[in-house]
Amino acid sequence: MTSLPSKFGPYGGQFVPETLMPALDELERVYCAARADPAFQAEFEGLLAAYVGRPTPVTYAARLSARLGGARIYLKREDLAHTGAHKINNALGQGLLVKRMGKRRIVAETGAGQHGVAAATVAALLGLECVVYMGTIDIARQQPNVFRMKLLGAEVRPVTSGSQTLKDAINEAIRDWVTNVRDTHYLLGSALGPHPYPTMVRDFQSVIGREARAQIVAAAGRLPDACVACVGGGSNAIGLFQGFRADEDVALIGVEAGGAGLESGRHAARFGDPSRGRLGVIHGTRTFVLQDADGQIAETHSVSAGLDYAAVGPEHALLRDQERAFYTAATDAEALAAFQLLCETEGIIPALESAHAVAEAVKRAPTMRPDQILLVNLSGRGDKDLDTVMRELGM
Numbered sequence: 001m002t003s004l005p006s007k008f009g010p011y012g013g014q015f016v017p018e019t020l021m022p023a024l025d026e027l028e029r030v031y032c033a034a035r036a037d038p039a040f041q042a043e044f045e046g047l048l049a050a051y052v053g054r055p056t057p058v059t060y061a062a063r064l065s066a067r068l069g070g071a072r073i074y075l076k077r078e079d080l081a082h083t084g085a086h087k088i089n090n091a092l093g094q095g096l097l098v099k100r101m102g103k104r105r106i107v108a109e110t111g112a113g114q115h116g117v118a119a120a121t122v123a124a125l126l127g128l129e130c131v132v133y134m135g136t137i138d139i140a141r142q143q144p145n146v147f148r149m150k151l152l153g154a155e156v157r158p159v160t161s162g163s164q165t166l167k168d169a170i171n172e173a174i175r176d177w178v179t180n181v182r183d184t185h186y187l188l189g190s191a192l193g194p195h196p197y198p199t200m201v202r203d204f205q206s207v208i209g210r211e212a213r214a215q216i217v218a219a220a221g222r223l224p225d226a227c228v229a230c231v232g233g234g235s236n237a238i239g240l241f242q243g244f245r246a247d248e249d250v251a252l253i254g255v256e257a258g259g260a261g262l263e264s265g266r267h268a269a270r271f272g273d274p275s276r277g278r279l280g281v282i283h284g285t286r287t288f289v290l291q292d293a294d295g296q297i298a299e300t301h302s303v304s305a306g307l308d309y310a311a312v313g314p315e316h317a318l319l320r321d322q323e324r325a326f327y328t329a330a331t332d333a334e335a336l337a338a339f340q341l342l343c344e345t346e347g348i349i350p351a352l353e354s355a356h357a358v359a360e361a362v363k364r365a366p367t368m369r370p371d372q373i374l375l376v377n378l379s380g381r382g383d384k385d386l387d388t389v390m391r392e393l394g395m
Contacts, residue, residue: 113145190233209243
């Protein structure tokens with residue numbers, strides 16, 4: 001096979017300058033060859049085990065389940081992967097492709113910093129030059145991860161344009177890529193962007209769902225009734241969902257950033273705000289985008305830097321159309337309350353992104369029977385968010 005489908009129904013595609021088309025064509029060719037190459041797969045899976053620390057466990061949240069009543073809650077522990085989040089799975093896969101293409105430099109974008117740390121980590125491991133673009137607002141609220149990236153040898157370039165958050169960091173990373181396309185690979189961190197990125201990132205993150213499916217059956221004796229994951233661009237969610245997509249009895253639930261509330265307009269709920277979440281093109285792909293009345297990209301807000309993005313990955317848009325996955329939202333206040341609850345009941349400090357998924361479990365579990373199972377993807381750990389949480393809670 002030398003090519004992949006470029007769209008998910010009406011979504012996806014390639015909306016990029018002509019200068020990038022050869023690079024995208026090369027990436028697709030190299031990826032198709034690599035995924036059919038047993039040597040590449042063996043190297044990738046070997047590093048996932050020996051370097052990333054996979055498989056990450058599934059943990060039964062006994063005290064959280066007892067506190068909430070209703071369903072039994074299990075957590076897929078991506079927070080225990082090397083670098084502290086699921087982002088390392090995709091970064092490692094793309095890093096090996098960079099070596100295969102013979103390129104020497106990667107550029108990346110980051111909001112919460114976890115993808116930036118993962119990209120810098122992989123660059124250090126494989127001997128690549130790494131530049132990470134990050135909005136100045138996100139730099140201010142994610143200082144621990146900025147320091148980690150610098151320790152790992154990456155250059156962190158502040159982005160002062162626009163909202164100074166993830167959207168603008170992606171803009172700058174793409175500009176760099178266009179300028180240096182011959183020797184540079186854009187290591188995109190989520191399941192969005194131009195083809196083949198949404199498919200490739202999903203495939204690299206599908207290890208989450210494959211592991212979780214086997215682990216929950218081993219731990220609970222059957223499949224879960226529902227799987228829950230937060231959705232920014234959507235890579236951790238699409239990775240989890242992939243393991244259960246063919247299981248029609250398993251509900252797939254994505255949780256967007258509700259910010260200050262959907263009625264406030266200060267959020268990042270692309271599906272949750274029908275007045276502003278509309279079909280559009282952003283960063284090379286056609287998908288649901290928050291837009292103002294003039295069709296301009298709307299400003300977003302979330303207490304979580306990693307969910308503060310105006311668009312959602314195109315495959316999520318298709319899953320929603322097909323009613324195979326359903327999407328809800330958690331507000332900043334709900335995520336912060338869920339953050340505290342998980343800390344107090346399970347001794348686990350989640351990323352604020354992951355806390356949005358926990359917030360959905362807090363609402364959903366009490367409505368379910370005690371014999372039912374809720375599987376929550378804990379996409380990352382919360383060390384990076386402690387300053388934000390302390391400020392928000394006045395601690």
